[in-house]
Amino acid sequence: MIEQDLPPLPKDLLKDPALIAACTARDIGTLFLLVRRRAGLGHSALGRRVQITPSRVKEYIDGKVQAQSTAVVERIADGLRIPGEMFGLAPRPWETVPVWGPVSPPDLLLSRTSEESCDYLSAIRSFRSADRQFGGSHLYAAVIRYLSDEVAPRLFGVDARPAPSGLYVTAASLTEMAGWMAHDSGRDDLAAVHFHRALPFARAAADPSVEAHVYASMAHLSREQGRHNEAVQLARTGIEIARRGEWYPALYGRLYLMEARGLAGLCDSRARKALVHAEECIKPHDVHPWISPYDRAFYSGEAALCLDGLGDLSSARRYAEEAVELRREGRARSLALGQLALARIHTRSRELDRAVAVGCGLLDGSQTLGSVRVLRQLDELGEMLQAHNRLHSVRAFLDKLAETTRTRKMLLGGMIVKTGEAVP
Numbered sequence: 517m518i519e520q521d522l523p524p525l526p527k528d529l530l531k532d533p534a535l536i537a538a539c540t541a542r543d544i545g546t547l548f549l550l551v552r553r554r555a556g557l558g559h560s561a562l563g564r565r566v567q568i569t570p571s572r573v574k575e576y577i578d579g580k581v582q583a584q585s586t587a588v589v590e591r592i593a594d595g596l597r598i599p600g601e602m603f604g605l606a607p608r609p610w611e612t613v614p615v616w617g618p619v620s621p622p623d624l625l626l627s628r629t630s631e632e633s634c635d636y637l638s639a640i641r642s643f644r645s646a647d648r649q650f651g652g653s654h655l656y657a658a659v660i661r662y663l664s665d666e667v668a669p670r671l672f673g674v675d676a677r678p679a680p681s682g683l684y685v686t687a688a689s690l691t692e693m694a695g696w697m698a699h700d701s702g703r704d705d706l707a708a709v710h711f712h713r714a715l716p717f718a719r720a721a722a723d724p725s726v727e728a729h730v731y732a733s734m735a736h737l738s739r740e741q742g743r744h745n746e747a748v749q750l751a752r753t754g755i756e757i758a759r760r761g762e763w764y765p766a767l768y769g770r771l772y773l774m775e776a777r778g779l780a781g782l783c784d785s786r787a788r789k790a791l792v793h794a795e796e797c798i799k800p801h802d803v804h805p806w807i808s809p810y811d812r813a814f815y816s817g818e819a820a821l822c823l824d825g826l827g828d829l830s831s832a833r834r835y836a837e838e839a840v841e842l843r844r845e846g847r848a849r850s851l852a853l854g855q856l857a858l859a860r861i862h863t864r865s866r867e868l869d870r871a872v873a874v875g876c877g878l879l880d881g882s883q884t885l886g887s888v889r890v891l892r893q894l895d896e897l898g899e900m901l902q903a904h905n906r907l908h909s910v911r912a913f914l915d916k917l918a919e920t921t922r923t924r925k926m927l928l929g930g931m932i933v934k935t936g937e938a939v940p
Contacts (some may be wrong), residue, residue, distance in 0.1 A: 524597040529554045537646030539602040540658040543886070544583045544592060545576040546650055551596060552577070566595035579883045580923065636667070636686040637805055643693060644808070647700075648847045651887035656697040663690050685726050688717035689806050692730050699737060700849070702888030707737055724761030728754040728771065729807045735774035739781060747778030766810030769797030773818045780825035787826060791819055813842035817854050824861055833861050840874075849890065852882045856893045863900045871901065872913045879920050891924055 529535055529550070538546040551557055559570035566573075575581045583589050589603050600608045639662065647655050667687050695710030711734045718727035731754030739747035751774040758767050776790035798812055820836035823829075836858040843851040855878040862871035875897060882890065898917050904910045 525551065525555050530598070530602075534646050534650070536602065536642060537650060537655055537658070539598060540604070541650075541655060541886075542583055542589055542603060543650065544589075545579050545581075545883075547592070547596075548573055548577050566592045577883075636682065636690075639666075640686070640689055640693065640806070643690075647693075647697060648849055651700055651849050651885045651890070653697075653701040653886035653888055656694065656701050656703075659690060659694045659697055663687070663694065682721075684717050684721035685723055685806055688714045688721055688726050688730065691717060692733055695733060695737075699740070700887050700889050702892065704737060704741060708734075711737065723806070724757050724759075725764055725767055725804055726806055728758035728761075728767055730754075731757060732767070732770045732774050735771070735778065739774065739777050742781070744778045744781035747781070748775055751775035751778060764804045764807070765797040765799045766804065767807055769794045769810045769815065770808070772797065773815065773822075776822045777818060777825070780822040783826065785826070787822055791822060795819075811842075813839050813847075813850065813854075816842065817850065817857065820854075820857050820861070824857065824864070829861055829865050833858070833865065836861055848882060848885050849887050852878055852885060852887070852890045853893070856890065856897060859897055860900060863897070863904075868901075868904050868907060868910055871897075872909050875901075875913055875917065879916060891921060894921055 524530070532550070532554070535547065535550050535554075537543075538550060548562055551562065552559075557565070559573045562573045563570045572581070576583075583592070586605070590600075590605060590608070592598070593600055593603055593605060594608055594610065597610070599611060600606055643655060643659055643662075667683070667690060671683055671687055691710050691714040695707040695714065698704070698710060699707035711730060714730045714733075715727065718730050721727075731750050735747045735750035735754065738744075738750055751771050754771045755768065755775075758764070758771065772790045772794035776787040776794060779787035779790060794815060798810070798815055816835045817839035820832045820839060823832035823835065836854060839854040840851065840858055843854055855874050859871045859874040859878070862868070862874060878894075894917060898914055898921075901910050901914060905914060
């Protein structure tokens with residue numbers, strides 16, 4: 517039985533976007549990891565509070581098991597004194613005594629917002645922050661539910677509350693975000709649907725920057741699917757649209773990078789000129805509230821892929837190393853994608869020991885990341901290294917990779933959609 521006088525978690529932790537996202541997705545491993553780091557509870561203390569063994573706590577954190585039943589989630593909510601609403605549960609019996617003290621509970625991503633406030637921008641930032649750290653596979657369903665429960669009723673007049681300003685830009689940004697999370701979940705057909713649905717909302721918002729941002733996302737998806745000419749055209753269309761609005765270097769930087777990636781896919785040397793334009797757009801204080809940030813690490817990661825495509829492995833390696841170094845803290849998926857790019861470049865350069873070292877670091881550091889895109893790129897790296905499996909270090913890495921990907925595919929199996937499979 518759960519003790520009745522358990523102390524609540526720190527209020528700032530309960531308001532943390534990463535913890536909110538973990539609860540929303542019922543990602544118990546990530547939840548335990550955050551509680552261990554932020555509340556100072558070790559495996560034994562966590563186990564006592566939620567009535568499981570310390571070894572089981574570790575299995576959750578390592579991603580080896582997931583909560584399969586509502587009863588387990590309820591026990592965790594009770595033991596950690598996390599309000600049931602954060603897990604999509606009914607209020608827990610102990611919630612009759614408020615755990616929030618003199619302040620109101622935080623705005624939950626899946627809860628109804630108050631009559632007085634509808635802070636969509638805060639929700640978008642929370643989703644974006646959690647997505648970078650844990651991957652879109654965990655969060656896609658939560659974003660769709662938020663769109664359905666919070667945005668759609670007000671957008672189409674079902675909800676009688678006054679529509680807040682910025683409703684169309686909210687719909688555009690969240691729909692575009694859903695597209696990125698679908699892409700990260702391996703569902704590119706569905707991602708394309710979301711991106712195309714975001715365009716009318718962006719146009720209704722009368723903000724060319726938001727519309728151009730959607731075009732950058734569409735260009736990325738086209739390039740990922742091998743449609744390089746289409747990617748270049750979409751990026752250039754986005755640049756023309758962006759010119760109708762205010763000057764946001766971050767937006768132009770993204771569009772120039774997508775143009776460069778498309779041109780590199782066509783082995784067109786004009787990609788280098790587009791990269792120069794993109795680098796010129798890196799500014800320290802360039803902020804648009806509704807579009808994704810753009811920084812040196814993002815540029816370096818994309819430049820590495822572009823130069824790799826042009827066959828300039830030496831320059832590609834330099835940029836990939838820079839991207840990995842700049843992403844050491846805070847963005848697990850970006851770090852993983854950077855490490856994958858660097859490992860591939862080392863493999864193409866026949867620097868196999870370096871490729872294996874980078875690959876091992878990736879496997880050890882991305883255990884809580886729920887990204888089918890990363891999982892598929894791991895498979896591609898394994899296929900590249902198979903040609904060199906006569907080396908002991910490569911064979912050992914391939915064995916470790918096979919075990920890791922087998923476990924992750926099992927955990928993410930419901931999120932993987934095979935190429936050509938129908939998308940709901």
